[in-house]
Amino acid sequence: MLWLCLHFVRLPIESLSGAETAEHPLVISHANAVMQANAPAIQAGIRPGMAIAAARAISDGLRECDYCGDREARMLEQLATWAVQFTSRVSLQPPRALLLEIGASLAYFDGLESLRQGLRNSLANIGHQATAAIAPTPTAAWLLARQDDTAPVITRAELGERLARIPVAALDLEPARQNAIHGLGCTTLGDLRAIPADGLAKRLGRHLLATLQRAHGERADPRVDWQPPPRFQARIELPAETTHSDRLRPGFEHLLGVLCGQLRYREAGVTRILCELHHPSHSPTRLRVGMSRPGRDPHHLGMLLDQQLEQCRLTTGVIALTLKADTFHALAPAPRDLLDDGQQATPDDAWHQLIDNLSNRLGPDRVRALAVDDEHRPERAWRFTDPGRNRANDPPALPPRPAWLLGQPVRLISRGGQPHHHGPLILEHGPERIESGWWDGQDVSRDYYQAITPAGERLWVFRERRGERRWYLHGLFA
C-alpha cells in the first residue's frame, strides 16, 4: 500500500469563497487573534498570531471573519467528494487533511508522477492549495505532509530516516505531554525512537508509542473509507407532453411516496425539496418547497408542492419529473398508536403547517414573528424574529404599553404647553420617565403619558426632557 496525504494548509480561509483571492485585506480570526490572512493583508503587515485589534490598527479596511470549524469540516467533505476521482479509498484526517490510498490507482494513472501531476492540475482548477506527501503508512504520510516534506517515501527502509527528522510538535500533542517530552530533551521523532519502547510507553503513554509505531509501519493503521452522504434523486416520465398541472399530480405523489419511504427507513426528514419539470427543448422549471422543521409527511409536502404548482404557469409541455432532496435531518419517529392511521395532527403540527403555508405562498422573508427585548427604550424593546421559535418568556411587569408602536415618533403641535393631535389632548397616567441608553449614543430622556383625543382615542405620547421639550406621538392603544 502507498498512501498520499493532502494537507490543505489554507483550508480555513479557502472555506470562504473568494476570500483568498480578494483584493481587499481579509483575515480569519480565532480567539481574537489572526489565524490566517490573505495576500493583501500580509502585504499590509498583518501576521498570523497578531491580535485582531492590532491588525485593525494597521489596516483600516480590514475584513474579518470568524473561524468556523463546521464550515471547514463541510469543505473537507466536499474535497473528499472531489478526491474520489483519484481513488475509491479516501479517508478524512480532520481538521484539514485527506488520505488517499493510491497503491491500487498507480497502474490506472500511468505511474506516480503522472498521478501527482493530475492532482496538482485538478487542485488548481478547484482553487485549493495542498501539500502532498507520500509514504507507505497513512500516519507517516500525514506527518510528512504537515512538515512540507514532499519527496515520496516508497520503501519502509527509508521511512525511519525520513521520520527521524520530524519535530515533536508535528504530533500535535496536548501541552502536558508536550512539556514532558520537552523536559526529556527530545525534540524530534528520532529522539523519541531512541528511547526504549517500554520506558516511553510507561512515561508518555501507550497512545504516543502506538502513533510512532503506526507511522513506522510496525502496527496496523486501518482507516475508514469515507462515504458520501445520502441523497435522494428520482425521476419519472410522463406518457405524453402535457401543460396541465393536474396531470402532474400522480407523478409527484409517486415521487414523494418514494422519498418519504426512504426517509422513514433512514429515520430522517427533509426541510427542502427541489422538483424539476423537464421540457423537451427548454431548461427545466424548478419548484422549491421549504418547511420550518424537518418532516416526511407526503400529504404535507404534496400540499405545499400543489401551492407552488398553482402559481407557476406552464407554457411548454412537461415530459418528465425529477424530485431531489440532498440534506437529510435526523427525525425520530412519532410514537404511533396501533390503531392510529397516522392522520392525527397535534396543535403544534397545525401551527407549523400554517407557517409553512404562509411562507411558501408569500415568500420566506414575508412571515415574521415579534419578540420582546429587555430594554427601557421603547423603540428598542422589540424585534422581528423567525416564526416558530420558542414562545417568549413571561412579559416583564410594565405599566400599560400600546399595542401599536410607530416606526418613528411623530412630532405633535403644542399650544400653551398642551399637545394636540386631532384636537387638544388630555393627559393621564404619567409621567413615566424613561432615561436610558447613554452608552450607545442613543440616550433618551422622555416623560411618557397616556393621552385621550377629543374623539376618545387613547394614545401614547411623550415629551422630551431636554432641548426644546417637544411633544411626540409614539404609539396607539388598541
Added chain:
Amino acid sequence: MQQTRPAPRYAELHCLSNFTFLRGASHPDELVAQAEKLGYTALALTDECSLAGVVRAHAAARKRRLQLIVGSEFHLDDGLHLVLLAPDRAAYGRLSALISLGRSQADKGHYRLARSHLQDGVPGCLALLVTTPRTNAEAAAWVARTFPDRAWLTTSLQRDGFDTQRLTRCQMLAAEHGLRAVASGGALMHARGRRALQDTLTAIRCRQPLAALGRALAPNGERHLQPREQRARDFPRAMLAETLHIARRCRFSLDELHYEYPEELVPAGYTAAGWLRHQVETGAARCWPDGVPERIRQSIQHELALITELAYEPYFLTVHDVVTFARSRGILCQGRGSAANSTVCYCLGITAVDPSRSSLLFERFISRERNEPPDIDVDFEHHRREEVIQYIYRKYGRHRAAIAATVICYRPRSALRDAGRALGLDTDQVERLAGSMQWWDGRQIHPERLREAGFDPDNAVIRRLLTLVERLIGFPRHLSQHVGGFVISRGPLSELVPTENAAMAGRSIIQWDKDDLETLGLLKVDCLALGMLSAIRRSFELIERHHGRPLTLASVPAEDPAVYAMLCEADTVGVFQVESRAQMAMLPRLRPRRFYDLVIEISIVRPGPIQGDMVHPYLRRRAGEEPVDYPSDEVRSVLERTLGVPIFQEQVMQLAVVAAGFSPGEADQLRRAMAAWKKRGGLDPFRKRLLDGMAERGYAPQFAERVFEQICGFGEYGFPESHAASFALLVYVSAWLKRHYPAAFTCALLNSQPMGFYSPAQLVRDARTHGVAVEGVDVRYSDWDCTLEEAIHNTPTLRLGLRLVHGFGEAAGQRLMRARDSERPFRDSADLARRAELDRGAMRALADAGALAGLSGHRHQAWWSVLGIEATTPLLEPATVQEPAPALPAPSEGQDLVSDYRSLGLTLGRHPLALLRPRLQQLGYRPASHLATTGHRRIARAAGLVTNRQRPGAAGGVVFLTLEDESGTVNVIVWKDLAERQRHLVIGARLLAVVGIWERRDRVRHLVAGRFEDHSHLLGELPTRSRDFH
C-alpha cells in the same frame, strides 16, 4: 404648575452613598453638600448593612452644620426592606451590633438577616418599612408589633408609572395598622447627572456589559436628592412633615462616641496612673543601673504629667503589654515614628532610642494642642507578627479587638478595566490600555496612551469611557484589613462600630479606616511588620549556632570602623534603608563615620530635604567647603548636630520655639500644617507668626525667610529624628552583619523574603562577589530554609533551600526533611518520592530546579526518572523493575540557565550575558567592569539585564535604571524626554543596550542615556524580573 408658597421643610431619611459598594454613585460628602444646598433640615445616611461611610458624612456635616442622622438599610431574608435610624447612643450601639450580626453570618462582603434576628425590636431604633405596591398587610403588622411607637411606612417615588399605586398602598397600609406614612427618596446619588455612573456600577456589579442589562438598569435617573419643591409636588404635606418629626427625635451625633480602654491592664490596688509610673520607674532602673540621670528624671516627670492630664495611661499600658509578650517569645520588635521621642516609651521598652544619647522632643509625639490621641507604631518581625496578632485576639477576645479597615478604592487601572468592560469594549484592548498605565500617569489619561492601545481619543465611546473613569477613580470597591492597626475596647466593640469578617479566616475588621478613627479620636495600636527584623533575628540564630556567638540588638559591637568603611564605599546590597540607588549615590559623598551620621543619611535622601534644598549645603559644610555659622546660640543648640542645616521635623519645631517664641504645642501644630499644606493650604498664618517672632528676637529677615522656605520644602516628607534614630540602629546592625558574617546574613535575608530592594538572584550574586561559597538546591542536603554548611577554614557555605523552588510547597518540603535519614540515603528518585510522599507535581518541580542532580543526573535524566515513578502504596515495596536507562543528551548551558531562572529565579552558573557576550561584543557593547576605566564625559556603551527601575516622585520625571551583566552593574540615568520618547523600552525591555555619556565624579558613577536598543529577543525564553519602584 408654579408654587407660590415657599417650599416646605424636608429631611431625607433614606439615602445610600458609594459605601454601599457598586450601588451608590456619590461620596458621602457630596451627599451632605447637596443636602445642605437643597436646604434640607437633616440627612440620614443609610448604607446597606454598613456604617462605613458615616464618619466621612459626619465630618462633612460638622463643617456645614447640617444635621446628620445615622442609620442603615436592610433587605431581610424574606424580602422585607427596612431602614433603621439611631436616635441616641444606646440605639446606635444596638444598630451597630445588628449590623455586626448580619455580617458575621455570611461571607466577606455579604450579610444575612431574618426577622428572627430583629425579634427584640432593636431597642431604641426607629424603623421605616419601605413599601411597594405588593407589600402585604402582614409585613406592616409585623413592623407595627416589633417596633412599637417607633415604626413608620415609607415609600419613594420613581416615576416608573407605578407611583400612584405605591403611594396609595403605603397610605392604605398605614391607616389600617395605625402607623404613619412618611416620605423618603431612596436616593442612590446626589444629582441626576450621576445616572450614567450609577448604570455603570450596576453593570460592574452584575458583571455584564451595559448593552446586555436591559431592564436590570434603573429606568431613569430619579433616585437622587430631589429639590424640596419637587417633594412638595409629589407627596402629601403630612408625609413631608413626618420627616421632620422623625428628624427631631434623632439627637445622636458621632461626637458622642468616646473610647474606653480595657480594664484588665491595671491590677487591683493600683490606678492607671500609678501602675504606669510603677512600670516606668522599673524600666528606668533597668536602663540606667548606675542611677537615672537628672535630665532623664525631669523628662519622665514632664511626660507623665502630660499623659495623666490627657488620660492616655491605658494606651501606653496596652502597647507595653503587647511588647512585653513579644519579647517574652523572643520576637524582635521596635517602636518607630514619633513615639521614639518619648522617654516613657524607652523605659517601657517600646522604643529603642536612648534619651540619654539623643535630645528628644516629646511634643512631637503628644501635645495638649493637638487634641488627638498618640500614635504608637511598633514594628515586629514580619514572619512572626501573626503570633502577636493572635495574642491580642486571645487576650481581649474577638468581640473586643478588631483590625481597622482599609478602603480599597478604584485606581486608574482598575477603573479602566471595569468601565471598559461595562461599555462592552474589547477586553484585549482595555487590558492593553490599563497595562500601559504606569502609576505615575496620575488621573489623566494621555491621548498618546490611547493611541498606542489602538483607540481613537476622539471616538465617542472613548470619551464616554474617560469621563466615567475619571469619576470612578477614588470610589470605594470593598473593605480590606489594614496592615496592622488594632482597635481594642472595654466593652463589646460591635457597639462602637460594626465588625465584619475579613478575607483571612479568624480575622475580623471594623468598618472604619484609620482616617475615620482619627476623625473620631479613637485609639489604635499599630502592629506592623518589618522584614529586616526577621532577617536580623535569623542572622543572630545562625551566628550562635555556627560560630557559638550569641548576639542581641543591644550587644552588637558599636562603632566598628570596618563597617563604616564598607558603608562609605556604598557596598550595601541587603543593608537596611541604605541599599537603594539613591542611597548608594549619597553614601560616598556623605561618608558616614559614626552612628549619628547614619541618622542623617537616612533622613537626607528624601524628597523633603531635597526640595527644601538642605542636601547640598549640608554636604558642602561637611566637606569643609562652606563655613558653618549660626545667627545665635539658641539656633546653634538646635542646628549644631546637623551643621546648621535643618534636616529633621523636630529641628524645625525647635527653631520655632527658640527663635520665634512658639510654645512646643504650637510648634507641633506648625509641623502638622507643614505636613498637610499641599493638600489644604494654610501655612500663611504661621508664616507671619514665624517672621514676626524671629524679627522680635533680632534675627535677620533673610534668615527667617530661608527657614520658612525650608519648612515649605519639607512638606510631608521630612523625617522625624526619633524615627530615623530607631531605624539607624537597624542600619548599623545589618551593615555589621553583612561585613562580618556575610554568609549568615545572606542566608537570613533569603529566608526572610519577600523584603528589601533586591531579588534573591541579586543577593546571591552579591554574596558570591564577597567570597561566600553558595551551593545549589539538593534534595540530599537542602532544608526548606537556606542553611549554612560547615566547610573548611571555618567559613561556612551557603546552601540554598527548597523554598526557592517554584511550585514546591512547604508541606512537601517538611516531609522531605523528615524522610531524610543519614543511615539510609535516598537511593533514587522513586525512593525519594515514596518516602517523602511527593506527588508528580512536586517531583517535577524538583527536577526542573536541578535538585535531583545528586540522585538522577542532569535535568533530562531527572525528568526521565520522575516520569517513571508510579504511585505505589507505602505498604508495598516497589518491585524495582530494572529498565534500561536511555542515553538522553544533556541540556546545553543556555537551556540550563533558562531552567535555573524559571525554576529558582537565579542561577549559580554563568550570568546569561556571559553567554551572549560574543554577540554583544560584535555589536560594540563592553562589560560593566570595562566602564570603570572609562573617562568622565566620554561616550560609552553598555548592555545588561534590567534589574531595577525607579522613578522617584521628586525627581521630575527622571527614571533610574540598573543594568546587570556578568561583571557587575551599571547605573543609568534617563532624562524625562528620553523616558517619554522611548517609553516602551524603558518600561518593558528585559535586555537593554544603552549608548550614552559616562559620568564619574567623586566615586559617583553613572551612564546618562542618549539612546536605547532593545535586545530582549536575545534572551529567548529566559524569564527575568525587574523590581520597579517609585
